[in-house]
Amino acid sequence: MITRVLVPMDDSEMAEAALEYALDAHPDAEVTVLSVVGEPSPMWGRATSIAVEDDVEQAARDRAAPVFERAREIAADADREIDTEVQLGNPIRAIVNRAEDFETVVLGSHGGTLSDSLMVGNVAEKVFRRSPVPVTVVR
Amino acid sequence: MVSALVVVGILVAAFVGYNIGGSSTGVAFGPAVGSRIVTKTTAAGLFTAFAFLGAWTVGRNVIDTMSDGIVPAAQFTPEAAVGVLFFAGLGLMLANLYGVPASTSMTSVGAIVGLGLATDTLNSALMFTIVSAWIVAPLLGFFAGAVIGRYLYPHLNARFSFGRLQTQLVELDRSGRAPYPRFNENASRRDVVGSLLVLVIACYMGFSAGASNAANAVAPLVGNGSITIEQGILLAVAAIGLGGFTIARRTLATVGNDITDLPILAALVVSTIGATIITVLSRLGIPASLAVSTTCCIIGLGWGRASRAATLAEIATPTPEHEHEQGPTTGALATPTAGEDVPAGPTVGELASGDTDHQAARTESDASVPQIGDEDPEDLTAESLFDPSATARIVFLWVFTPILSVVGSYLLFSLIL
Numbered sequence: 001m002i003t004r005v006l007v008p009m010d011d012s013e014m015a016e017a018a019l020e021y022a023l024d025a026h027p028d029a030e031v032t033v034l035s036v037v038g039e040p041s042p043m044w045g046r047a048t049s050i051a052v053e054d055d056v057e058q059a060a061r062d063r064a065a066p067v068f069e070r071a072r073e074i075a076a077d078a079d080r081e082i083d084t085e086v087q088l089g090n091p092i093r094a095i096v097n098r099a100e101d102f103e104t105v106v107l108g109s110h111g112g113t114l115s116d117s118l119m120v121g122n123v124a125e126k127v128f129r130r131s132p133v134p135v136t137v138v139r
Numbered sequence: 140m141v142s143a144l145v146v147v148g149i150l151v152a153a154f155v156g157y158n159i160g161g162s163s164t165g166v167a168f169g170p171a172v173g174s175r176i177v178t179k180t181t182a183a184g185l186f187t188a189f190a191f192l193g194a195w196t197v198g199r200n201v202i203d204t205m206s207d208g209i210v211p212a213a214q215f216t217p218e219a220a221v222g223v224l225f226f227a228g229l230g231l232m233l234a235n236l237y238g239v240p241a242s243t244s245m246t247s248v249g250a251i252v253g254l255g256l257a258t259d260t261l262n263s264a265l266m267f268t269i270v271s272a273w274i275v276a277p278l279l280g281f282f283a284g285a286v287i288g289r290y291l292y293p294h295l296n297a298r299f300s301f302g303r304l305q306t307q308l309v310e311l312d313r314s315g316r317a318p319y320p321r322f323n324e325n326a327s328r329r330d331v332v333g334s335l336l337v338l339v340i341a342c343y344m345g346f347s348a349g350a351s352n353a354a355n356a357v358a359p360l361v362g363n364g365s366i367t368i369e370q371g372i373l374l375a376v377a378a379i380g381l382g383g384f385t386i387a388r389r390t391l392a393t394v395g396n397d398i399t400d401l402p403i404l405a406a407l408v409v410s411t412i413g414a415t416i417i418t419v420l421s422r423l424g425i426p427a428s429l430a431v432s433t434t435c436c437i438i439g440l441g442w443g444r445a446s447r448a449a450t451l452a453e454i455a456t457p458t459p460e461h462e463h464e465q466g467p468t469t470g471a472l473a474t475p476t477a478g479e480d481v482p483a484g485p486t487v488g489e490l491a492s493g494d495t496d497h498q499a500a501r502t503e504s505d506a507s508v509p510q511i512g513d514e515d516p517e518d519l520t521a522e523s524l525f526d527p528s529a530t531a532r533i534v535f536l537w538v539f540t541p542i543l544s545v546v547g548s549y550l551l552f553s554l555i556l
Contacts, residue, residue, distance in 0.1 A: 040529035042240040043434045045397030047524040048441030052292060052405050056445075056521045089523040118239060118536060120529060 002026050006102040007082075008034045008095045008127070009067050014108030018138040019071055022106040023078045025136075032083040033071040034098055035064035036091040040119040050088065060086045092126045099131045109139040144217035145365045151224040153378040156356035158231040159243055160186075160382025163352060165390030166430060167344035169399040170406040172391050176334045179391050180384070182341070187380030189342045190349025193421070194372045197350040200424035202368055205358035208265055208424070209248065210255040212362040218556050219254055220359035226250035226544045227355050233540065235386070240533060241540040242428030245273065247355040249541035253548025272425045276416050277435035283412050284439025285446075292444055296404055299333065337403060340410050347414040348429055349376065350421035401437070409436040431537055438530065445521030 007022045009015040022031055037060050038050040053059035064086045075082045087094035099105050109124050110117075117123075128135045168182035177185065206212055215223070230246030233239045248269065255261030287295075356378060357371035366374065398406055413433030420427045 038524045040526070040533065041397050041400075042238055042533070043397035043430065044437045044441065044533070045400035048405065048437045048444075049400045049402065051441035051445040051521045051524050052288065052296075052402060054293070054296070057519050060519055086519065087523075088519050088521065090526040090529050093526065094523075118237075119532060121532075 002029050002103045004102045005029045005031045006034055006095075006099055006105045007031055007071075008036065008091070008105070008107050008123075009071055010035070010091075010108075011067055011070070012108060012110070014110055014138065015067075016070065016074060016108075018106050018108040019074050019082075020078070021136070021138045023075065023080050025106075026104075029103075030083065031075070031080065032085055032102070033068065034085045034087060034095065035067045036087045036089070036094045037063035038088045039091050039116075040089075041116075042119065047089065056088075057086075060088055090120060091123050092120060092130070095123070095127050096130045096132075099127075099133050099135075102133060104134045104136065105131055106136045106138060109137050144221060145360075148217060148220045148224065148360050148365060149374065151221055151228060152356045152360055152374060153381075155224055155228045155231060155243075156353075156375045156378025157382040157386070158228065158235055159348075159352045159356060160190075160379035160384075161386035161390055162231070162235055162243075162382075163190075163345075163348040163379070163429070164383040164387035166398055166433065167348055167410070168341045169391060170401075170403055170410070171337050171341040173399045174334070174337060174403055176338055179388050182391065183380070183383035183387055185338075185342055186345040186348075186383045186387075187376065189345035190353075190379050190383075191372070191376040193346035193349030193351075193418075194353035194376055197346075197418060197421045198353045198372065199368060201351055201354040201421050201426050202358050202361055202371060204265070204269075204424040205247065205251060205354045205426055206362035206368075209251045209262055209269075210258070210260045212364070214254060214258055214260050215359045215362035216556075217363060217365070219552065220363050220365070222548065222551055222556065223247065223250040223254060223359045224356075226253075226548050230540050230544060235390075239540070240430065240434070240536050242431050242537060243355045244351055244426040244428045245431075245537070245541040246544045247358070248426055249544030250548040251359075253545045253550075254552050256545070256549050257552035269425055269427075272420055272423075272427055273431075276420060276427055276432050280412055280416055280432040280436035281439035281442075284409060284436040284441075285443035287408055287412075288440040288443025288445075289447055290443075292405075292408070292440065293447070295408075296402075299404055333403075337407060340407050340414070343418075344410050344414040344429070347417040347421065349379065351417050351426060351429060352379070354426055398433070398437075405437075405440060409433055409440060412436045428537075434533070438525065441521075442525045445524060 005022050005026050007015075007019050009019060019031075019033065022029075038047040040047060050056060050059045050063065064084070068084045071082055071084070085098070087098065095105065095107070105127065107124055107127060110122070124137050128137055164183055164186045168177070168186055171177050172179055172182050206215070227243060227247040227250060230241045231243055234241040234243070252261060252266060255266075353372055353375040356375040357366065360366050360374075361368050361371040398409070401409070410433065413429055413436055416432045417427060417429045
């Protein structure tokens with residue numbers, strides 16, 4: 001029985017589908033939604049906009065708030081509660097690092113634009129290859 | 140036949156200029172438009188005017204280099220001119236359509252280098268200087284950003300605050316016979332000074348963009364004598380302006396324009412450094428990328444600021460993280476950091492969407508600056524925002540398009556033309 005599930009989310013519809021699937025497929029598990037902010041962007045504005053803040057942690061939470069809000073709505077529709085967690089920087093590295101504390105990872109097959117994937121690569125594919133725990137890619 | 144090719148050349152040049160206007164207006168005026176200091180139309184007008192100034196004065200040196208320096212002007216046959224411009228346009232299209240970070244200047248120079256290699260006329264001494272500048276300028280931008288981020292930024296941030304304007308700062312008064320601009324009467328003096336600063340720096344960036352970019356659109360045509368250098372500048376700026384008034388409306392929108400993610404102060408710092416680097420290089424006749432230098436400065440600023448939680452001695456002698464947290468030497472746990480009481484400045488994007496309410500709530504007296512080493516080393520370390528592998532990736536992308544342009548142009552000119 002799986003009890004700890006990690007669902008990395010961005011603001012895409014695929015990420016929402018992944019959360020819905022995770023809640024459905026693991027009815028008794030504790031689901032943690034992970035949002036990675038300040039990811040690399042072509043002029044590095046996203047990362048630096050967080051780095052220059054006086055309170056980096058607060059800035060990171062502010063950036064992640066819309067994703068968590070949406071995630072809580074989806075969880076509420078399924079009568080469930082979720083935990084939330086914020087990480088900074090490269091999404092692939094952040095997800096793979098956190099994955100070891102969970103039994104499985106569920107994520108959407110793609111989000112973002114071509115320029116995003118040029119900057120960090122295909123997140124789902126790389127997490128799938130590098131994760132220490134089983135990964136479900138929702139498509 | 141030849142005159143038809145000249146017409147094609149002028150059209151391609153106009154297309155290149157049009158796309159330059161579309162992408163550069165957003166980089167230069169994104170912060171000014173995002174914080175509602177000017178409208179998109181005013182921004183396009185100012186950008187065009189200052190790009191013209193830059194191209195007409197400093198930009199001539201760059202046109203000289205690219206029309207008769209890297210390869211002799213005689214190499215720019217009408218066919219070659221169209222070929223070189225084609226690669227510049229292709230690079231720009233990639234940049235504009237897909238958001239690939241591609242430098243127009245580096246791509247254009249790449250195409251000319253391909254031509255020079257194919258015809259064995261490349262001025263390699265000059266190319267060595269140019270490539271050196273391409274390495275030194277971004278590094279300079281990075282270190283300038285890093286020093287400011289680490290030592291100056293917190294002080295600047297405590298002193299300046301940038302509020303959001305409810306209406307445009309400069310509005311057109313249409314009550315008279317001819318419309319003339321005047322200041323919004325409701326703006327406070329502090330707002331006016333801050334906004335003017337944002338505007339002045341945007342114009343400076345427009346100036347530097349014009350100086351370095353006009354050559355990309357018209358240098359080959361000036362080289363083969365189809366048009367004079369003055370006609371070339373007018374053509375380039377007209378096309379750049381057209382792009383500024385049309386496609387830039389889209390790039391000026393806050394979404395997808397990276398520089399508008401930054402707090403206004405940070406945007407001002409990086410714009411000033413980026414524009415200065417490019418203006419100096421243009422004065423020296425060296426074509427270089429405004430976007431690349433500015434991006435390096437953004438990375439430097441963030442990295443320098445992120446490193447502030449540790450003192451230089453700690454950076455030099457790394458300690459395991461848990462010791463670092465317990466160590467009384469940093470004083471971080473003993474002294475509550477004053478910095479956390481300071482509300483964060485609004486980003487340009489927030490200002491534009493109007494969903495922030497904490498600006499201008501701060502007075503100068505409650506803003507104090509934490510000493511370096513005093514700020515809390517937190518669970519979420521800002522250092523992880525500056526992942527070396529992602530930085531390597533962006534550098535690869537900067538180098539990739541120009542190299543593609545050298546290879547493509549070499550093959551085109553050695554095999555076909």
